[in-house]
Amino acid sequence: MRHFIVLCILLGISYSSPITPLPLHIKTDSEKVALGKALFFDPLLSKDGTISCASCHDVYNGGDDGQKFSTGIKGQKGSINAPTVLNAVFNFRQFWDGRAKTLQEQAAGPIENPVEMGNTFKNLIQTLKHSSYNKQFMKIYKEGVTKENITDAIAEFEKTLITPDTPFDNYLRGDKNAITQEQKEGYALFQSKGCIACHHGRNVGGNMYNKFGIIVTIQDDNLGRYNVTGNESDKHFFKVPSLRNIALTAPYFHNGSVKSLKEAVYFMAKHQVGRPISKEEVAKIIAFLHALTGNIPQSMESH
Ligand code: HEC
Ligand code: HEC
CATH class of the missing domain: 1.10.760.10 (Cytochrome c-like domain)
Known part of the structure; x- marks a missing residue:
């Protein structure tokens, strides 16, 4: 990813983020x-x-x-x-x-x-x-x-339950001060550590299946996507969840096995990317994840 960004800069191509902001509104009846x-x-x-x-x-x-x-x-x-x-x-x-x-x-x-x-x-x-x-x-x-x-x-x-007004979306829309320096470093780590390979697109996830425990196997009775398709290769595959509002939705994973965001990030680093991660790096990634918390959806404000 880092090489890709450097290459883009050298070639003068504007580098677009692998995460895109949400639309502010969706047409509804x-x-x-x-x-x-x-x-x-x-x-x-x-x-x-x-x-x-x-x-x-x-x-x-x-x-x-x-x-x-x-x-x-x-x-x-x-x-x-x-x-x-x-x-x-x-x-x-x-x-x-x-x-x-x-x-x-x-x-x-x-x-x-x-x-x-x-x-x-x-x-x-x-x-x-x-x-x-x-x-x-x-x-x-x-x-x-x-x-x-x-x-x-x-x-x-x-369709009205959307949260497009997060600090990170505002940042992506051009307000460079919408997120803190720590959150910017967290986003860079989120990319360089490989989280972005699965959690990307406008929902920071929610656009593919992947194996829960791709690097390190996890003991789990739920066979996930296999229950739908019957394909051997789908065993333990789940929809990669969106990380939007993730700071508000503990406990984590389909089996609710992890109580804190900190544990979830350590768990992902070990089981999904298989790379060592320091305490400081985890803290920065968590800071970044907090920038994905939005306001209460507009349709709920007057409830
Ligand atoms: C008793 C608790 C409970 C109730 C009531 C309930 N849900 Fe859920 N909802 C869940 C659980 C648990 C899942 C995950 C199930 C799974 O993936 O197999 C889920 C999944 C979902 C999802 C999928 C989200 C995603 O990212 O995959 C949506 C959307 C949703 N529910 C909407 C609704 C709506 C609309 C209703 C009312 C008609 C409803 N739920 C009632 C517990 C509930
Ligand atoms: C190879 C794909 C892949 C990579 C890489 C990956 N994840 Fe995940 N992530 C998943 C999948 C799949 C799940 C859902 C697991 C489950 O509960 O079945 C998940 C779940 C999560 C959750 C919990 C979401 C919830 O709603 O419970 C968090 C937080 C998370 N990932 C953060 C990260 C971070 C941070 C990184 C980088 C260190 C990362 N992920 C790297 C595939 C990936």
Whole structure:
């Protein structure tokens, strides 16, 4: 990477960052967003009326639940760490193993997952038809309340859960003082240590699968992407997570095995890049990662 940058400078080519800033806005349908937002926060979606999407995805605080494994209806525990919904629209696939192609497809999952919301669409459609939601659905969608339309509205709302105003995005957009000297050094290390090979693009991840434990093998029962494809070569592969708002989303990894960002960075250096890393270098990388924390999404400010 360093040679590449030097070469670019020598050849007079302007060097563009392997991380690009997020768009400040995404076009959305405001009526669908309002409906999707109400649904996202409504425990009515779960079988016993106790759990909403927001129970596990706190959009005011990192977009996850801060637990190792999430808690669904009747206190049931899941077996995988909840990722953030913030900026999920920028991921190339949804879920750790990428089994959903779109946000809309993803949104159907938790509603019928027995340890999450434990409902059925058959039941939920009846509930919504006999509630004040019916009118809202009829106004927006010709067919009224259907599975397709419930998930469409939720996905439309999720498109507004973006955090494009981080110090690092402002830096990339040209404000050279938006991040500190330590954070600049951290970003240089993030590149020279090889983190950038997997965590890049506008979401600083979320655009490919890679093996959890590529240099040093990790004992792990979850076979990840293999569960979807059945391909031997996909064993222990997971979607490389976005590192946006990472300072807010402990604990880390799909198995929630690591409590602090410091441990996570040491773990990555050892298992994913296999290079020694000093205490000072880790501190700088962490400083850089803090520059990826954004403000609460605009759509949530007046809630
Ligand atoms: C009981 C907790 C719980 C509830 C309720 C819940 N989720 Fe999740 N969510 C999770 C967990 C755990 C995962 C990761 C599952 C996996 O990858 O297999 C996840 C994954 C996601 C993802 C994928 C993010 C990514 O980067 O891959 C999105 C988007 C999401 N949930 C949105 C929602 C929406 C919308 C609802 C409501 C319809 C919802 N969630 C309800 C726990 C929950
Ligand atoms: C070869 C690809 C690869 C490289 C290189 C890499 N990572 Fe990762 N990173 C991953 C994958 C895959 C995961 C998800 C692991 C899991 O939980 O299954 C991950 C997870 C993480 C997480 C936790 C994210 C979360 O939401 O729980 C952090 C933090 C992280 N990486 C930081 C780094 C840093 C810092 C470096 C450089 C020292 C680095 N990574 C290098 C692939 C990589």
